[in-house]
Amino acid sequence: MDIFDRYAPFIQDYIYSHDWHSLRAVQNAAGDAIFHTDKNVLLCASTASGKTEAAFFPILTLLEENPPASVGVLYIAPLKALINDQYERLTEICEESDIVVTRWHGDAPATAKRKLLKKPRGILQITPESLEALMLRKHMEIPSLFHDLRFIVIDELHAFLRQDRGGQTFCLIERLCQEAGCDPRRIGLSATIGDTKMAADFLNVGSLRGSIIPKFDGGKEVWRLSMEHFYNQAPQAGEGEAEEEVHALEAPSDKAPFASDPGMGYIFEHTRGKKCLIFTNSREECESVCQNLRQYCEANHEPDRFLIHHGNLSSSYRESAEEEMKDENSFMSICATATLELGIDIGKLERAFQIDAPFTVSSFLQRMGRTGRRGAPSEMLFVMREDHPEARALLPESIPWYLIQGIALIQLYIEERFVEPPMRNKIPYSLLYHQTMSTLASLGEMSAGELASRVLTLSIFHNVSQDDYRILLRHLLSIDHINRTENGGLIVGIAGERVVNNYKFFAVFVENLEYTVHAGSEVLGTIVKPPPIGDKIAIAGRVWVVEEVDHHRHEVYCNLVKGNIPAYFGDVPGDIHTRILEKMYDVLSEDKTYPYLMNQAIYRLKEARHTFDNADIVQHPLVNIGGKMWVLFPWLGSYSFLAMERFLKIKCRTRLHLKGLNSLRPYYIMFTMDADEETFFTILEEEAQKDFDPLDLLYEKEVPVFEKYDQYLPDELVRKGFAYGVLDIEGMKKRIHNWANHQPL
Known part of the structure; x- marks a missing residue:
């Protein structure tokens, strides 16, 4: 039977109303796996390939045919913005059905949450942190909310593969299923999975269903890619030498205007009249780039055409930028970090820029995939920047590491389809503490044996011994994070309550102590280490003078001024895989050309290879x-x-x-x-x-x-x-x- 014919009538009507002439290969393959098996499904397809519809069309059909007696689908995503975006899409799909979609995160309406608690049904969209809060604060509601849960959809699965947040997510899934008495199928969605077998094993953690990875022809990937190198001051690499013919990205190849920062000038020129994303590797760099580009607008007497988006900005700033970018008639560009790396739909983007090299192949692919939607090829311009090495610079300081790293990332994927695998060797003691305290806070007094049977049996802790757990519990007793009752049971202690009752407890990723920044009635976002009164701070792509600092409430009050200063939002460590470094060695040691390199990048690579060869580092x-x-x-x-x-x-x-x-x-x-x-x-x-x-x-x-x-x-x-x-x-x-x-x- 044709997959389209199997869809519920309201799904078929949705497809007709959107003038789809046929289903995509991923939708046929996903429909076959979801309709005709009872296994977990890992769905890997490129960005904007229709994965969401591929998964939800058959899921919604099954819910329509046999309505569940509780929430039927739990959708877990790493970002609130992604949930908000998918909420609009799913609500439109379900408009002609009785299936209700509910968002559950800090910025979601409370009225919809109350309705869901009174009458659990439909689809619940949630982040891991909000699911943790739900399990802890509403643990008595878990059975009624989820006893007939049929599916758990994990979007952007790759974002959970290499950190404690992924371990937390799968702990929560196991705990939820245990407390609600349900056995839902898991559907993992991702555009950037390298080793699908390892990812499927990760998706299966704690499940006995087994998994299926649908095979289909995803079509040919078409990229428009270029990489250019800039010294921050003249002269540029190869300047004065005859230019070689370059067949890189078919983009404007005119010189950037004369400026103190040629790389920024290049971006300024090549974003004009286009809707673009400008990716940076840190929030500090994001602020600096946005400040610089806005100053170019001012110097050229042009309207400001640059927005900013990162995790320390207030939700109002981020959402305003997202809405502006969705406007089909807008030619704004947005400076962003990983907050726009995942699948939020912000309209038809014509071009992405990447300043320096990202840390991972996965990140490169995600950022590349943000453009090229709706039939156009993906397009990215790398902009590699560095200062001229000093005359007395030592050998390793004369190698352009970011340029070499960027080439290595691209070549690893082109040549080997390499993407970073899940991290499997960690012993997650930090997460063990977190899940111990969360379990004890939600379920109340338990014996040490009962607590261990609840926590140590979670699959993520398979390499934690009982002796290690005893050591942990004895320590938590000694520091008053847990107490022993007269009956010999364990409860959360007074010191532990201060940790558990703080809203930051729900997240397992490291956070800095942050201060909320106010400008009049606006909340700009958050910073760490606020400066003294009278000093300046950089946030929201602008510079502000500090008028007042309230250390008790962790608030900063400021006014807008002109200028350009560096921002600071805390340390962000990078995790680079060994295969990337090995490929960097190959790039430096081989005599190979790369069609996406522009002239200055070609000359800078030649210089680096010459240095590498002369030193006989090969x-x-x-x-x-x-x-x-x-x-x-x-x-x-x-x-x-x-x-x-x-x-x-x-x-x-x-x-x-x-x-x-x-x-x-x-x-x-x-x-x-x-x-x-x-x-x-x-x-x-x-x-x-x-x-x-x-x-x-x-x-x-x-x-x-x-x-x-x-x-x-x-x-x-x-x-x-x-x-x-x-x-x-x-x-x-x-x-x-x-x-x-x-x-x-």
């Missing part, structure tokens, strides 16, 4: 740069690089007489030593072959707090979690073994 990852000074290029990702640093400092320092070790993670390590190259690698191999405990790579009395709730853990678990779950010692040892045996990467 054959020698350890290079002498004068006297006793050496530089090591490990070509390792963030966590194996971190292990290498510690291994050198702790295991090899004495034998090699290492001093002054200094790193630019994850690219290189510089140090002085008395040994020669051969001795260096011999000693590394000898030390790596010894049977040492990963805890040996921690300093005495070091407690490396890494995750949000590590501060409440006993020191021995923090140390163990970092040594065994964060440091990639196996990756480090493999690289050392390859060096010792003169094997390629």
